[in-house]
Amino acid sequence: MREAVIVSTARTPIGRAYRGAFNDTSGPDLGGHCIKHAVARAGIDPGEVDDVVMGAAMQQGTTGQNIARQSLMRAGLPVTVSGMSVDRQCASGMMAIATAAKQIVADGMTITVGGGLESISLVQNDNMNRHRASDDWIKTNQPALYMSMLETAEIVSARYNISRHTQDEYAVQSQDRTHQAQTEGRFDNEIVP
Incomplete structure (x- = not known):
């Protein structure tokens, strides 16, 4: 059986919702920054990545519309790399990592990226989409x-x-x-x- 291993990690510092350093930082900026550094730390060519799986619990605003795909593009990965977003609420990032590992173990992929992100300041606010929510x-x-x-x-x-x-x-x-x-x-x- 194939084995999935974590070869590099990267994350931003934790910020304060509504008033911290990341208060106005978009989801693709946050995700892209981490993906770019994780891939560089792993020492692989960005084009070798088969898929990027990102979890987010509140997928709207800039974290909507497939935040994984947006983040990998922001990270500078080529358009040939696919992206999938996962919503399992508080366990979204963990589920994304598990899904990325499963793609290696069971689906035959070689290199995947898994992670999670959230921008509370940009999605849980007065402009939040509540129409038929x-x-x-x-x-x-x-x-x-x-x-x-x-x-x-x-x-x-x-x-x-x-x-x-x-x-x-x-x-x-x-x-x-x-x-x-x-x-x-x-x-x-x-x-x-």
Whole structure:
């Protein structure tokens, strides 16, 4: 059986929605930047890439209309490289990476790129497309399909008796660990500013 391996990684630093350094950076810019650097770090010719699979949960605005294809073009890959976008909400990027690996293992491709991106500032705002954004039957029969992650978190918190205090402690611990890792340079090899 063929084996898929990750030979390079590249990502942008994490930004702040609505006010950070990436506040007005388009989806193709974000994705293209990472793809370009990941391909360069792998030491391969961009024309050798068989497919690019990108995940995004809110595919509209500049992250709509096949963000994978837009990103690979922005990265300078040739038009012969195909692109596919995946939407599995919070797991979109992970699913894109799994799909890219599956294409190597099961579909006979040689080189694929998988990743994810999101631009909250550019899609979750007053200009967000809300025209016919929900289906009446789904709203009546399966309303949980439209549940936000905030609502989901409240349900999980209540179901498993996780207090707000415990959540806040975990959040602070996570921020502290991230700060320490950044200070120690643990992310330096993966971030491409």
